[in-house]
Amino acid sequence: MQTSWTTPPPPRDTDPSPAWELLLPAASGPPRGRRRELGAALRAAIRTGRLAAGTRLPSTRDLARDLRVSRGLVSELYAQLTAEGYLTSRQGSGTWVARLPAAPEAPVPRAHPQTSSAVTDFRPGLPDLSLFPRSAWSAAQRGALARLPDAALDYPDPQGLPELRAALAELLSRRRGVVVEPDGLIVCSGVAQALTLLGRFLKHHGQDAIALEDPGSPSEFPLFTAAGLRSVPVPVDTEGLDPVALAATGVRAAVVTPAHQFPTGIVHSPERRAALLEWARRTHGLLIEDDYDGDFRYDRAPVGSLQGLAPELVAYTGSVSKSLAPGLRLGWLVPPSGMLAELVEAKRYSDLGNTVAEQAAFAAFLRSGRYDRQLRLCQRHYRTRRDALISALATHLPAVRTSGIAAGLHLIAEFPTELGPLLPAASARAGVRLRPLGDYTAPARPTPTVFVLGYAHLGVPEITRAVAALAAALPDIPVSSVAV
Structure with missing residues (x-):
């Protein structure tokens, strides 16, 4: 039975303007070190260019109100950074970001450049770990630990702390259209553990194979191999996983990334979603939805989860690896109701439950609204970096065609065929590492001109410099040479 869902209207945004959100984690820290943390955050923002030279800062009254700190603290902060040369101030005209001395940059040689010792790695799937909200997370940890009763420090419920499951159920329903109650969700150590639990479940129930995109x-192949399943590759076309090829495999379980397919960047079309659900109904099969990059959409409205259309045919999983940090090992699994009890027991005997302190901190982080704010912060940064990469390619390598750019942390770049034999040596000379699309096919197939470029972990200046250096190491190719 198809289940419809609606998203409630977003709450009224009372956050300060985007330019000052980068100071919010420092402002929420303990009072004793608040001025130091705010000063460090503001210095870093000016040094890295996130606050450009010539930017006029808010008045001390306005910034104090936005950050919910005292005006005296902001006045002291402005005075200190003015004395250090980060800010300039003139009576009656406000406070401005000063122009810092520029670090000298070595020119990029165009003729036979030498191999660079510094490598810019366009590795896909890696978030910007410097965006992790250390101060806000620390505050959430301290508050959560202070509130935890002693009994909660015993071996935890393997399904997850009830308060975290309640907060996650609300989040997933509101942001991703997942049909879930707190009792129907399992807290996991990332998507990897969720897939492992599902693989073992399928093996225990007589399945010997699973379809992968x-x-x-x-990373999926070794996880399911360890669970005792054979992985069967099924091709992805311009609309998503091919349902005809899937049916021909004879398997009864498949992993899909419908919101933003990795690595092609395809968003599964409505028709393809319907076809995959029909396959699951007809075969009494299971679709495992990895909501990869589902929260980061740039040029279109967010696409709701596949699970929301048919909760009994889809096991939904996701994590905070892109929004907070992979090292937290926090994720979730929403299985069909008939699978829940067995999966919870399997998790009990696999790890005796996730860390209580981290679960409690994440629950507090969600309830406070900090996680939504963190998603907005990441969205802005990643969109800026995506736009910088597209712009740099258009400027320096206009013959390169890009796709899969509407969401996520990476894009596909297709170089002209003539450049294929030249790219390995040119990228080495330029100090740029590129990942061929063929690294993600099964079996690996050569794709000498198609690459998966991750950009989330790279700053705008580094992205621009790397693309310019790569272009300098390659011969000019006219745009008309690209096949369409």
Whole structure:
């Protein structure tokens, strides 16, 4: 039975303007070190260019109100950074970001450049770990630990702390259209553990194979192999996983990334979603939805989860690896109701439950609204970096065609065929590492001119410099040479 869902209207945004959100984690820290943390955050923002030279800062009254700190603290902060040369101030005209001395940059040689010692790695799937909200997370941890009763420090419920499951159920329903109650959700150590639990469940119930997207995530193959399943690659076309090819495999379980397919960047079309659900109904099969990059959409409205259309045919999983940090090992699994009890027991005997302190901190982080704010912050940064990469390619390598740019943390770049034999040596000379699309196919297939470029972990200046250096190491190719 198809289940419809609606998203409630977003709450009224009372956050300060985007330019000052980068100071919010420092402002929420303990009072004793608040001025130091705010000063460090503001210095870093000026040094890295996130606050450009010549930017006029808010008045001390306005910034104090936005950050919910005292005006005296902001006045002291402005005075200190003015004395250090980060800010300039003139009576009656306000406070401005000063122009810092520029670090000298070595020119990029165009003729036979030498191999660079510094490498810019366009590795896909890596978030910007410097965006992790250390102060806000620390505050959430301290508050959560202070409130935890002693009994909560015993071995935890393997399904997850009830308060975290309640907060996650609300979040997933509101942001991703997932049909879930707190009792129907399992807290996991990331998507990897969720897939492992599902693989073992399928093996225990007589399945010996699972379908994986081709191209797709290379980490899935060893996870399911360890669970005793054979992985069967199924091709992805311009609309998503091919349902005809899927049916021909004879398998009864498949992993899909419908919101933003990795690595092609395809968003599964409504028709393709319907066809995959029909396959699951007809075969009494299971679709495992990895909501990869589902929260980061740039040029279109967010696409709701596949699970929301048919909760009994889809096991939904996701994590905070892109929004907070992979090292937290926090994720979730929403299985069909008939699978829940067995999966919870399997998790009990696999790890005796996730860390209580981290679960409690994440629950507090969600309830406070900090996680929504963190998603907005990441969205802005990643969109800026995506736009910088597209712009740099258009400027320095206009013959390169890009796709899969509407969401996520990476894009596909297709170089002209003539450049294929030249790219390995040119990228080495330029100090740029590129990942071929063929690294993500099963079996690996040569794709000498198609690459998966991750950009989320790279700053705008580094992206621009790397693309310019790569262009300098390659011969000019006219735009008309690209096949369409």
